[in-house]
Amino acid sequence: MNVHDSELIAELMVKKGYRLTANADEADVVIVNTCSIREKAAQKACSQLGRFREVKKKRRDMVLAVGGCLAQQWGKRFFDKIPELNIVFGTHQIHRIPDMIASVLAGCGSRAAAAFTKHVRSLDLFPLPVEGQVGAYVTIMQGCNNFCSYCVVPYVRGREESRPLKDVVQEVLVLAQHGIKEVILLGQNVNSYGQTLGNSTNFPSLLRAINRIPGIGRIRFTTSHPKDLSTDLIGCFGDLESLCEHIHLPVQSGSDVILERMNRGYTAADYMGKIELLRKACPGIAISSDIIVGFPGESEGDFQATIGLMEKIKFDNVFSFKYSKREGTEAADLDNALNDSVKELRLKTLQELQDRHTWERNKAAVGSEVDVLVEGFSRNSRSDVTGRTRSNKIVNLKGDANLIGKNVTVRVLKAHRHSLRGDVVT
Numbered sequence: 001m002n003v004h005d006s007e008l009i010a011e012l013m014v015k016k017g018y019r020l021t022a023n024a025d026e027a028d029v030v031i032v033n034t035c036s037i038r039e040k041a042a043q044k045a046c047s048q049l050g051r052f053r054e055v056k057k058k059r060r061d062m063v064l065a066v067g068g069c070l071a072q073q074w075g076k077r078f079f080d081k082i083p084e085l086n087i088v089f090g091t092h093q094i095h096r097i098p099d100m101i102a103s104v105l106a107g108c109g110s111r112a113a114a115a116f117t118k119h120v121r122s123l124d125l126f127p128l129p130v131e132g133q134v135g136a137y138v139t140i141m142q143g144c145n146n147f148c149s150y151c152v153v154p155y156v157r158g159r160e161e162s163r164p165l166k167d168v169v170q171e172v173l174v175l176a177q178h179g180i181k182e183v184i185l186l187g188q189n190v191n192s193y194g195q196t197l198g199n200s201t202n203f204p205s206l207l208r209a210i211n212r213i214p215g216i217g218r219i220r221f222t223t224s225h226p227k228d229l230s231t232d233l234i235g236c237f238g239d240l241e242s243l244c245e246h247i248h249l250p251v252q253s254g255s256d257v258i259l260e261r262m263n264r265g266y267t268a269a270d271y272m273g274k275i276e277l278l279r280k281a282c283p284g285i286a287i288s289s290d291i292i293v294g295f296p297g298e299s300e301g302d303f304q305a306t307i308g309l310m311e312k313i314k315f316d317n318v319f320s321f322k323y324s325k326r327e328g329t330e331a332a333d334l335d336n337a338l339n340d341s342v343k344e345l346r347l348k349t350l351q352e353l354q355d356r357h358t359w360e361r362n363k364a365a366v367g368s369e370v371d372v373l374v375e376g377f378s379r380n381s382r383s384d385v386t387g388r389t390r391s392n393k394i395v396n397l398k399g400d401a402n403l404i405g406k407n408v409t410v411r412v413l414k415a416h417r418h419s420l421r422g423d424v425v426t
Contacts, residue, residue: 001186002068004137006033009067009097011127016098024055029063029101034070036152039324042070046081053084063104065089065097069156073327075114090114091142091157094122116158123163126171128178134375134405135182135218136175140168140206141196144188146225148252149263149330150292150323153188160189162196169209176215181373181405183210185221191228204232211240217407218373218390219243223250227265229274237282245282246316246392249274250290254309255302258295261334268309275313286361286391288317293350294343295323296334303346310353316361316391318354322347355417362393362415369425370395372410374403394419 009031010020021027030052034045049066056062065087066078072090079085086104089097093113100111120142129136143158144151172183185206187193194201203221210219219242226249236243249271253259256267278285291306310318322343325332370389378384378396385399387408395410396419403424410422 002035007127031065034068036069056084072156076112088112092117092120136180138183139186141187152326155328162193165201182218189225190221211242222248234277234281244390246286248288254306258302286316289315291320292323293346294338297336314357365412369411397422
């Protein structure tokens with residue numbers, strides 16, 4: 001989601017006559033878009049700002065701005081931490097960036113805008129794809145009403161706001177006209193899309209509308225909350241041709257005790273039941289997840305419940321994290337915090353198990369023929385191209401620029417830990 005926000009920021013600046021550069025030393029404006037979901041992300045953002053403030057000390061005319069979730073959290077306090085900053089803007093204020101920069105350049109001093117608004121105006125904006133781009137992000141909603149006890153999102157993104165269905169469909173139509181083959185629908189909880197619109201619109205109805213758009217051969221979405229995963233949405237995986245056979249469904253823990261403390265709104269059995277329905281509706285569907293280890297009060301038994309759930313489901317992929325206390329959340333005040341060495345050991349155990357499961361699933365694909373949408377050249381070799389299967393597995397194969405943007409049938413020849421290798425079927 002932050003990637004898409006950054007694309008939008010770049011589009012707004014280009015429309016004002018700016019051009020992108022990868023060299024901060026020569027930039028007239030440097031904008032750091034931050035995330036604060038995890039402590040590591042916040043630390044990385046502060047480290048980047050530390051480097052850029054040194055550049056600004058040498059070039060006083062450079063405009064230094066910070067936005068995103070961390071800027072929403074800290075607001076004007078950012079100026080105390082980094083006096084060299086010129087602009088602080090929150091998650092509801094992206095549309096104001098060009099005007100704020102113009103104000104600073106006009107000598108009006110530093111600017112801060114981190115207030116929530118009734119309507120997020122940046123939801124009405126979207127960047128056009130660049131030449132050769134194959135897939136595009138489409139924001140369908142912003143904010144979250146769930147208030148999971150560990151999560152800062154409702155405090156930095158605000159409450160839920162869904163875009164009108166016709167606006168989303170119009171954006172996808174424009175993207176299709178510009179050659180986009182795959183759209184990735186974005187929201188903090190896409191399953192609750194439509195609840196703020198005051199009509200019968202819901203996420204399955206949006207998926208069906210996009211499925212009818214010519215040229216869009218693949219639809220993906222993230223992120224999905226298990227408690228709001230309806231039977232109607234599950235059925236879409238068996239009914240809609242363009243909906244890819246992959247879902248990212250964060251479980252966070254396999255312990256009912258921890259799930260309750262997290263305020264997730266479901267049990268491990270509830271989650272398992274929905275996985276079974278998904279696999280019945282769409283045999284072979286790939287399932288990825290998020291898991292937090294070391295939540296306050298997590299016992300060895302709670303952790304083993306998570307390991308047991310992973311053994312039953314055998315996820316295709318898991319994004320796993322040590323619990324980190326986030327300012328302003330309910331969990332920040334919980335007792336029974338675990339020491340870091342315990343969290344490190346549990347994370348290592350979990351990741352080793354998931355590596356085995358991912359490796360097993362990749363090996364099972366060897367010998368099969370898969371549909372691959374070629375996205376571009378491989379990072380490792382210009383004689384190779386890379387793309388993804390409909391189940392979101394990375395595939396590398398021999399090829400040149402003529403294959404980019406095309407769907408090709410590939411026979412899988414070899415499995416690696418995190419990717420597949422294959423050849424185009426003639």
